[in-house]
Amino acid sequence: MISLRGLYLSQVGQTSDLPLLLEIDRAEGVYIYDIHGKRYFDMNSGIAVSSLGHCHPKVIKAIRKQTERYMHTMVYGEHIQAPQVVFAERLLAQLADNFESIYYLMSGTEATELALKIAKKYTGRYEIVVCRNAYHGSSHGAESLRSDVNYKQSYLPLLPGIKHIDFNNEDDFTDISCRTACVICEAIQGEAGVIGPKNEYLKKLRIRCSEVGALLIIDEIQTGFGRTGSLFAHQKFKINPDLLLIGKAMGGGMPLSGVIGSRKIMESIVRNPALGHITTFGGHPVSCAAADAALEILLSGNIISEVKEKEKFILQKLTTHPIVKEVRSQGLMMAVEITKRKYLKHAVSKAFELGVLVDWFLFNNRSFRLAPPLIISKSELDRACDLLLEALDYAKAQYN
Numbered sequence: 001m002i003s004l005r006g007l008y009l010s011q012v013g014q015t016s017d018l019p020l021l022l023e024i025d026r027a028e029g030v031y032i033y034d035i036h037g038k039r040y041f042d043m044n045s046g047i048a049v050s051s052l053g054h055c056h057p058k059v060i061k062a063i064r065k066q067t068e069r070y071m072h073t074m075v076y077g078e079h080i081q082a083p084q085v086v087f088a089e090r091l092l093a094q095l096a097d098n099f100e101s102i103y104y105l106m107s108g109t110e111a112t113e114l115a116l117k118i119a120k121k122y123t124g125r126y127e128i129v130v131c132r133n134a135y136h137g138s139s140h141g142a143e144s145l146r147s148d149v150n151y152k153q154s155y156l157p158l159l160p161g162i163k164h165i166d167f168n169n170e171d172d173f174t175d176i177s178c179r180t181a182c183v184i185c186e187a188i189q190g191e192a193g194v195i196g197p198k199n200e201y202l203k204k205l206r207i208r209c210s211e212v213g214a215l216l217i218i219d220e221i222q223t224g225f226g227r228t229g230s231l232f233a234h235q236k237f238k239i240n241p242d243l244l245l246i247g248k249a250m251g252g253g254m255p256l257s258g259v260i261g262s263r264k265i266m267e268s269i270v271r272n273p274a275l276g277h278i279t280t281f282g283g284h285p286v287s288c289a290a291a292d293a294a295l296e297i298l299l300s301g302n303i304i305s306e307v308k309e310k311e312k313f314i315l316q317k318l319t320t321h322p323i324v325k326e327v328r329s330q331g332l333m334m335a336v337e338i339t340k341r342k343y344l345k346h347a348v349s350k351a352f353e354l355g356v357l358v359d360w361f362l363f364n365n366r367s368f369r370l371a372p373p374l375i376i377s378k379s380e381l382d383r384a385c386d387l388l389l390e391a392l393d394y395a396k397a398q399y400n
């Protein structure tokens with residue numbers, strides 16, 4: 001009989017020749033268990049998704065309740081489904097007044113797509129400015145934003161009118177002009193290896209966009225929902241984008257994303273022509289019910305306020321290791337940069353062997369990623385860090 005692993009490799013579409021191949025049995029809290037009963041600390045939260053840990057009982061309860069009532073009833077934008085409305089009200093109450101309306105989708109990539117379309121329609125312009133080493137998704141439109149020419153080569157032609165600027169470099173603002181429909185920018189560059197804005201960069205970017213009438217789109221798909229120590233990172237940096245992109249942790253483990261903006265901007269796709277953007281499953285009622293429960297949990301306890309302390313704890317534990325060059329952190333969004341690249345692979349694979357899941361970045365091959373569930377306890381964090389230190393010792397010992 002062919003194993004599940006064999007069937008997975010032969011019949012389920014793959015993304016690379018080197019999948020992790022962890023065969024999952026179940027997941028609970030900060031742990032993922034494989035079919036052999038081995039327990040792993042999920043120190044990535046499935047790439048910034050499981051901020052409340054896996055299978056939070058209140059999220060599961062909300063999902064159960066909603067599935068028993070109804071699931072899909074009609075494509076997005078026709079029926080009034082309470083979970084969409086209730087969650088929108090709870091979420092928008094947490095945001096500045098200009099965020100009046102949310103359009104629901106299923107993935108971060110789709111949120112990027114919609115935001116670009118809205119910006120083009122609203123401004124009547126087509127130029128898009130984006131930062132080098134940003135990641136906004138994987139569809140044709142989102143892929144057009146990538147700066148890595150070698151990568152894009154195979155998919156040309158992509159969208160015209162894309163201009164790349166360097167994150168944190170105000171000199172590049174000259175590329176933002178009255179021909180620019182929008183600037184799309186992560187609040188903190190994630191895949192570049194956790195690079196935060198310096199010298200009020202985002203505030204200055206906001207001013208530049210307003211000067212030339214370009215929309216400022218801030219992508220908080222990875223940074224949102226408490227990850228960086230405030231509900232959203234743009235709130236911490238005190239800026240107001242025109243459009244906010246959210247996803248990942250939003251659905252409490254269920255697929256859900258959104259674009260948020262003023263009613264005036266969001267309505268630009270509603271008419272002339274109507275149905276400027278449509279989706280069958282966007283805002284799925286079960287995902288919205290899960291998201292509402294997740295947000296209620298996030299807002300009611302100390303989860304977000306404890307992020308800073310947990311960040312400090314990890315920094316204290318890891319930064320003194322001899323092969324750690326630096327730990328870049330924004331709350332519990334972290335990049336551990338290693339002194340020499342040759343150590344990195346050993347450290348990551350040893351961590352895996354010891355039962356700690358860390359991961360790579362798309363555009364930074366000197367660091368590994370840490371983004372534990374926000375609900376991780378002090379003792380769990382202590383144990384996971386000790387195991388990581390053991391993995392780092394092992395990596396160093398390979399070259400002694």
Ligand SMILES: Cc1ncc(COP(=O)(O)O)c(C=O)c1O
Pocket residue numbers: 047106107108109110112135136137138186190219220221222247248
């Ligand atoms: C900042 C950012 N934007 C967009 C995306 C795309 O989201 P999705 O994978 O849900 O399409 C990601 C995914 O990693 C991301 O980190």
